[in-house]
Amino acid sequence: MNNVSMPDILLFLVLPYLAMATFVIGHIWRYRYDKFGWVSRSSEIYEKRWLELGAPLFHYGALMVIAGHMLGIIIPESFTEALGISEAQYTLVAQVGGVTGLVICLSGMVILLLRRVLNGRVKRATTRIDVAAMSMLWLMVILGTLTTVGYNVLGPGYNYRPSVAVWWRSIMLFQPDVSALNGVPEIYRIHITVAWLFLAMYPFTRFVHSWSAPATYLTRPYVVYRHREPSPPHTPGVGKRWRTIGRD
Amino acid sequence: MRVRAQFMMVMALDKCIGCHTCSTTCKQAWTNRTGTDYVWFNNVETKPGIGYPKHYEDQNRWNGGWTLNRRGRLKLKSGGRIKKLMRIFANPDLPTIDDYYEPWSYDYASLTNAPKSDRAPVATAHSRLTGEEIDLQWGPNWEDDLGGAHERYLEDPNMRGLEEQITLDYENVFLMYLPRICEHCMNPSCVASCPSGAMYKREEDGIVLVDQNKCRGWRFCVSGCPYKKVYFNHVTSKAEKCTFCYARVEDGEPTVCSETCVGRIRYIGIVLYDLDAVTEVAATTDEQDLIEAHRDLFLDPHDPEVIAAAEVSSVPHDWIEAAGRSPVYALAKDLGVAFPLHPEYRTLPMVWYVPPLSPVVDAMSVGGYDAERPEDVFAAIEHMRIPVDYLANLLTAGDAKPVETALRRLTAMRAFKREEQLTGAGNESLAADVGLRPDQLEHLFRLLALAPYDERYVIPTSHREETGARQSEHCSIDFPGGPDLAATFGLEESNMVMPEADTSRDEDGRVRLNVREAPPR
Numbered sequence: 222m223n224n225v226s227m228p229d230i231l232l233f234l235v236l237p238y239l240a241m242a243t244f245v246i247g248h249i250w251r252y253r254y255d256k257f258g259w260v261s262r263s264s265e266i267y268e269k270r271w272l273e274l275g276a277p278l279f280h281y282g283a284l285m286v287i288a289g290h291m292l293g294i295i296i297p298e299s300f301t302e303a304l305g306i307s308e309a310q311y312t313l314v315a316q317v318g319g320v321t322g323l324v325i326c327l328s329g330m331v332i333l334l335l336r337r338v339l340n341g342r343v344k345r346a347t348t349r350i351d352v353a354a355m356s357m358l359w360l361m362v363i364l365g366t367l368t369t370v371g372y373n374v375l376g377p378g379y380n381y382r383p384s385v386a387v388w389w390r391s392i393m394l395f396q397p398d399v400s401a402l403n404g405v406p407e408i409y410r411i412h413i414t415v416a417w418l419f420l421a422m423y424p425f426t427r428f429v430h431s432w433s434a435p436a437t438y439l440t441r442p443y444v445v446y447r448h449r450e451p452s453p454p455h456t457p458g459v460g461k462r463w464r465t466i467g468r469d
Numbered sequence: 470m471r472v473r474a475q476f477m478m479v480m481a482l483d484k485c486i487g488c489h490t491c492s493t494t495c496k497q498a499w500t501n502r503t504g505t506d507y508v509w510f511n512n513v514e515t516k517p518g519i520g521y522p523k524h525y526e527d528q529n530r531w532n533g534g535w536t537l538n539r540r541g542r543l544k545l546k547s548g549g550r551i552k553k554l555m556r557i558f559a560n561p562d563l564p565t566i567d568d569y570y571e572p573w574s575y576d577y578a579s580l581t582n583a584p585k586s587d588r589a590p591v592a593t594a595h596s597r598l599t600g601e602e603i604d605l606q607w608g609p610n611w612e613d614d615l616g617g618a619h620e621r622y623l624e625d626p627n628m629r630g631l632e633e634q635i636t637l638d639y640e641n642v643f644l645m646y647l648p649r650i651c652e653h654c655m656n657p658s659c660v661a662s663c664p665s666g667a668m669y670k671r672e673e674d675g676i677v678l679v680d681q682n683k684c685r686g687w688r689f690c691v692s693g694c695p696y697k698k699v700y701f702n703h704v705t706s707k708a709e710k711c712t713f714c715y716a717r718v719e720d721g722e723p724t725v726c727s728e729t730c731v732g733r734i735r736y737i738g739i740v741l742y743d744l745d746a747v748t749e750v751a752a753t754t755d756e757q758d759l760i761e762a763h764r765d766l767f768l769d770p771h772d773p774e775v776i777a778a779a780e781v782s783s784v785p786h787d788w789i790e791a792a793g794r795s796p797v798y799a800l801a802k803d804l805g806v807a808f809p810l811h812p813e814y815r816t817l818p819m820v821w822y823v824p825p826l827s828p829v830v831d832a833m834s835v836g837g838y839d840a841e842r843p844e845d846v847f848a849a850i851e852h853m854r855i856p857v858d859y860l861a862n863l864l865t866a867g868d869a870k871p872v873e874t875a876l877r878r879l880t881a882m883r884a885f886k887r888e889e890q891l892t893g894a895g896n897e898s899l900a901a902d903v904g905l906r907p908d909q910l911e912h913l914f915r916l917l918a919l920a921p922y923d924e925r926y927v928i929p930t931s932h933r934e935e936t937g938a939r940q941s942e943h944c945s946i947d948f949p950g951g952p953d954l955a956a957t958f959g960l961e962e963s964n965m966v967m968p969e970a971d972t973s974r975d976e977d978g979r980v981r982l983n984v985r986e987a988p989p990r
């Protein structure tokens with residue numbers, strides 16, 4: 222930990238753990254106290270034509286981008302090398318996949334943003350937490366685009382796997398090694414910082430619906446029968462203050 | 470065999486006067502909240518007409534309900550499970566608010582705040598979604614009493630095959646009212662469409678409900694229901710639907726729409742059925758056989774074997790007894806005069822209708838027949854295809870025979886009672902002609918004409934020994950001192966309040982009610 226600057230410790234050691242704590246505790250809290258608000262907050266009923274175009278593009282693109290990040294930072298470079306995949310080959314595949322996902326995701330985001338701004342009904346239904354969440358998402362994605370397209374595809378190129386990925390795994394394994402980030406280009410550092418802030422915000426936004434992807438639908442019987450509830454379900458924290466958090 | 474009890478409603482359409490009392494009382498009780506402003510759990514449609522939401526009966530467009538696959542098995546018309554999940558980000562079959570109507574209110578303040586003027590002040594309509602002024606093109610009951618029928622009469626899907634014969638002359642046009650609530654189907658496609666498993670059918674009484682804590686707003690129930698009776702609350706982002714007023718029904722009281730029905734057209738009771746046979750019945754190959762199969766599913770509550778089986782399946786004793794007195798079982802099965810709405814959707818709906826005789830009778834008097842003579846009415850039923858075939862498309866998947874039988878029975882009942890009034894004894898052969906016994910005609914008369922309250926509603930209370938507590942738990946939440954919806958859902962207050970009216974004042978600085986002054990000479 223010697224050759225590490227104080228700002229680096231704050232941004233790449235303290236912030237990640239704070240963000241992770243907020244992420245975990247925030248979700249538990251939200252699920253417990255605001256299960257009623259745990260929804261997608263779909264606006265399809267207001268406007269359908271543009272949503273049918275934009276929403277699938279955004280969601281499928283985002284899933285591709287998330288998968289790409291996971292592969293990039295979870296799998297060590299040594300592993301792909303052992304499989305006989307060279308650095309150049311890996312970069313090519315990652316860049317083609319990454320840029321494809323990014324283009325799909327971004328085009329969806331542009332459509333959805335225009336729709337939200339231009340359609341009076343959708344605009345009116347947008348809350349402050351939505352604005353905050355979307356601004357953060359846009360910032361993060363633009364910075365990500367700059368790293369991938371601006372720096373890697375068009376610019377000098379940078380292999381983040383020996384540095385950023387190593388640092389990320391060290392954080393996750395609770396053996397933080399901030400010095401692994403020495404020499405990482407600024408643009409990466411900013412993207413990473415915004416991403417932590419985004420994650421810290423995540424449990425309080427409509428993004429929580431992502432955890433409710435209804436996989437059980439594939440196996441459960443079509444018609445669900447239930448007994449009449451013996452007593453009304455107990456919902457803790459129904460007061461006004463609990464309810465407003467996460468929506469505005 | 471697993472015997473279950475299920476609530477059922479029958480509506481006798483001849484008696485509906487189209488007053489919309491049911492709709493307004495239901496709305497006051499359940500959907501007078503922000504987010505459900507466009508929602509009518511109960512609505513009354515004028516038929517022929519395209520309905521609410523527009524064209525909801527056209528399943529080629531909305532893909533609601535079930536259909537059979539090549540092997541003759543049931544499948545959701547909108548596609549299988551994987552297809553659904555792939556489309557979860559945008560549901561292609563979802564109606565938008567324009568298919569219902571854009572909810573609006575008026576800036577009433579402009580009436581009281583208007584300055585003195587020669588002209589009557591006008592309150593303009595403002596959308597409750599955008600707050601902006603809107604030009605009203607469609608709204609609740611837009612088609613009431615055939616309003617706009619000249620444009621849309623033939624767009625009604627039940628008109629298929631009848632276009633040739635329809636004329637829009639004032640004398641020949643016919644209309645009827647069709648009150649609709651959720652059908653609390655035995656094979657509900659809304660439940661089957663819900664990816665989260667938030668919707669369920671109650672085992673004890675068959676009521677179909679949405680678990681508000683499990684609903685994640687995926688919206689497939691809305692499109693999955695062929696009757697479009699699940700609605701999307703656009704503020705909470707959750708599905709809501711008719712609850713069969715379970716809070717009332719559990720206490721033995723009829724639903725709000727039934728309780729307040731002016732025409733006394735509604736009947737509520739329970740039927741016993743075999744849970745294990747439901748899927749097979751819904752998959753009946755020929756859709757015109759569905760009604761018969763559905764009727765066979767209702768078990769005879771007087772049959773000792775059925776009673777024994779029900780006891781084994783732990784149906785409470787008073788419920789079995791109530792099933793024996795059920796007016797809906799009598800109308801639907803014993804007397805055979807009631808039919809489900811669009812059985813061909815294969816959801817096995819549990820709100821049935823006694824078809825109206827009035828369109829036939831109306832048309833007869835135009836044709837110079839005597840509507841009091843049963844022979845004439847029988848002949849008319851046979852020859853006047855228009856109302857009969859239309860009713861068949863609505864109620865029996867296009868099969869005119871059962872509708873004719875029901876209409877004959879209604880006619881016979883009238884003639885029988887009329888004769889009895891005049892001569893002291895009804896003509897028993899009339900009963901035999903329509904395949905009923907005289908005491909059955911008497912029963913039909915008692916149910917439809919006398920309609921005593923406790924014979925229309927035979928509702929056993931739920932066994933939870935805390936009767937009464939439910940009603941206070943589940944009342945509407947918009948009451949003084951209740952939770953503040955605007956704050957709860959993070960909406961700007963202005964989203965629900967109409968824009969400030971022009972508050973210009975009179976010369977003396979006081980705001981005047983608009984009392985017209987004599988114009989200056």
Ligand code: SF4
Pocket residue numbers: 650651652653654657658659660677693694695696697698699710816818
């Ligand atoms: S009518 Fe009611 S129970 Fe039947 S599918 Fe529609 S919402 Fe479900």
Ligand code: SF4
Pocket residue numbers: 484485486487488489490491492513646648729730731732733734
């Ligand atoms: S209250 Fe009764 S008579 Fe009036 S519209 Fe409703 S169902 Fe018809």
